[in-house]
Amino acid sequence: MTITHDRSTKTIALVTGANRGLGLATAQLLGEAGTTVLLGARNAAKAEIAAARLRDRGIDCWPLTLDVESELSIAAAAERVRLDHGRLDILINNAGILPEATTADAAQPLDLDLFRRTFDTNVFGVAAVSQAFLPLLTDSEAGRIVNVSSRMGSLADQLDPSSPYAGMVVPAYQTSKAALNGLTIALSKSLSGTSVRVNSVCPGWVQTDLGGPDNRAAAPMKADEAARTVVDMALPTEGPTGTFVDLDGVVPW
């Protein structure tokens, strides 16, 4: 069934991995700002539950089954959005994993299976989703892609002994976010002649399952506070492209 919407003015945003954590908080903030939010989740039931939760808070949102590792799922989701909305204004590539938090073996720092799983979601998933939704984003007057990255992927931080991130070593996650940042730069250049902007955002260290369920005292930010940085980059129709920012401003690559 095709949903009939007012296609004229309302901003339409898709958040991947929106069923929990930072993605759910980002979806809520976007909705509170008057955006129609598509809640991407690989589990359809979880997408429905998240949508029901946000609708109870008065937010205009729709569940969207979307597994960023599945080409079929991505293609079906893009077609659904094309049929229901005809365009996409904002794509938040939020879905991400950090399996090293629970499975890394310090004696085996290069676990290739873990590397592949991490890259499949954090890098290839973002590339595949961005590729599938680009035609809809270019149909927007001001398309925006926000890649949810991390300072853990900043090569400058890793090499700076005075950085609080210098001592952190999670190779698969760090290289995946560095690759994601590279994707931000390359895609922003590829799209320089279009209305679509592409940026990376580090939300901070956030109290989510990924941020560390055993370490909540260490993760200083709540998801709704951290989502503000993501939304501040996503909402404006004009702004920079090819940048990497956090709460305090520009982050060195």
Ligand SMILES: NC(=O)c1ccc[n+]([C@@H]2O[C@H](COP(=O)([O-])OP(=O)(O)OC[C@H]3O[C@@H](n4cnc5c(N)ncnc54)[C@H](OP(=O)(O)O)[C@@H]3O)[C@@H](O)[C@H]2O)c1
């Ligand atoms: N938390 C932090 O401190 C922090 C810091 C910097 C950057 N980040 C980044 O912020 C983003 C969100 O992280 P979070 O802290 O909110 O983590 P989280 O609570 O673990 O949530 C991760 C989300 O990604 C989804 N996801 C994972 N694989 C997926 C797939 N193949 N297809 C679709 N969705 C998938 C999960 O869905 P399921 O429920 O189905 O697993 C979940 O909704 C990530 O990109 C992360 O790297 C987080």
